[in-house]
């Protein structure tokens with residue numbers, strides 16, 4: 001018996017020796033972003049590794065192998081942005097992009113100057129890999145060189161350009177729309193034109209505004225790093241993105257860019273709070289769940305919008321759950337239940353819940369697909385327009401314009417989505433396909449993090465695209481040579497032939513004329 005327990009202890013200690021030490025930096029103060037990183041962190045701890053998580057959400061219950069570094073300084077850096085989110089819908093896309101970069105500069109600096117983060121930088125700690133959230137914070141990637149460890153990017157959204165850049169992942173503009181545009185992979189000529197123009201605009205902003213700003217932060221806070229910012233940024237070992245082909249459309253990726261969409265859904269359901277369960281159980285005609293996510297607060301809605309929404313809900317035979325952050329909502333109809341927090345996954349799993357009114361963020365969209373509940377989309381910012389355009393085109397959702405939203409529109413959309421069966425049928429099919437994966441997205445993510453760590457950064461996966469500049473990448477130099485030769489042939493050759501012919505047939509006449517003139 002004693003020998004057996006010794007043996008077990010030995011096995012455990014062997015496993016422990018195999019464990020890696022990871023640093024994870026979650027720089028965005030949004031709860032939903034944290035949930036994605038946290039899921040991966042827990043997955044890595046369960047696989048026997050040790051992880052140090054830099055974030056604004058320290059664990060309430062400590063977990064062995066999981067160490068928090070709390071960076072409260074970051075919270076203040078985004079407060080203004082969160083309050084302005086509702087207004088951001090009025091702004092053109094070209095301006096929204098610039099706003100994101102400004103927010104990125106503030107967040108990046110706020111983390112750097114946080115005293116707890118500075119302690120980490122000055123410490124003698126070592127890590128086997130650095131996992132960095134990719135949220136407009138490229139200067140943070142210098143942590144990899146600082147700790148002499150491979151860099152792993154973790155995107156809580158899809159493949160934005162500054163993320164695919166890290167591993168040189170291809171994104172052909174002919175069928176891969178920018179994720180802030182409401183297009184899908186079948187674009188009309190006009191849509192392709194808009195896509196190319198917007199991508200070019202973004203490229204210019206990135207190269208001449210955003211990246212130089214991040215480079216300055218990198219130089220300021222990593223004065224000892226030898227590698228230049230641009231080299232460092234293009235040397236990621238792995239990028240995990242929160243996307244899955246069954247949630248969007250097929251597109252090519254570099255082999256070290258891995259889709260792990262839905263990593264935060266663990267498939268386990270918890271019992272609902274009794275009050276909510278009772279409210280749902282007793283809904284004769286089913287219920288609708290309405291939440292704009294963790295960043296958009298319904299209490300900050302313009303009052304006239306709140307009245308329109310209440311007017312829409314009042315006439316419904318279904319019950320409604322609304323994530324609304326104030327205790328008291330005047331004029332609240334009887335079929336409405338408000339709360340500042342809902343266990344979203346467990347609610348979406350409840351059989352009485354018929355549809356989800358959402359902003360269409362990636363996490364909410366993934367959860368609604370996982371649970372097979374059709375959506376009514378009120379997109380406000382970022383990839384929400386893209387996701388909801390996809391929902392409408394695929395047939396599992398209805399997209400409404402928040403700016404002009406009236407009670408009648410919302411009511412009609414709810415009635416339509418609860419009475420036309422095809423919405424639910426389509427999303428149930430998607431749910432079935434999405435769940436049919438070889439291993440869970442979390443297991444896949446853990447495997448890939450271990451893989452690139454085991455192979456010291458797995459340089460063999462790195463695309464040669466990373467070593468090319470844009471004109472080499474697009475073969476502009478080659479095309480110039482080819483066109484040059486073609487033009488030479490088309491212009492110079494006929495000219496030369498003409499000259500030759502003129503020389504042979506007409507040479508006798510022209511020469512004397514010229515001589516005559518000279519003499520005069």
Ligand SMILES: *[C@@H]1O[C@H](CO)[C@@H](O)[C@H](O)[C@H]1NC(C)=O
Pocket residue numbers: 124
């Ligand atoms: C690292 O620093 C701590 C204190 O900050 C010290 O106790 C420890 O001995 C150091 N370890 C190494 C390997 O230098």
Ligand SMILES: *[C@@H]1O[C@H](CO)[C@@H](O)[C@H](O)[C@H]1NC(C)=O
Pocket residue numbers: 149150151227231232235237456457458
């Ligand atoms: C890229 O990163 C790896 C570690 O992942 C490092 O060994 C290598 O020197 C880096 N290369 C460049 C060109 O920065």
Ligand SMILES: *[C@@H]1O[C@H](CO)[C@@H](O)[C@H](O)[C@H]1NC(C)=O
Pocket residue numbers: 274277278281
């Ligand atoms: C709700 O309904 C389920 C299934 O019918 C039942 O198991 C559960 O106890 C009910 N909960 C409440 C609070 O009524």
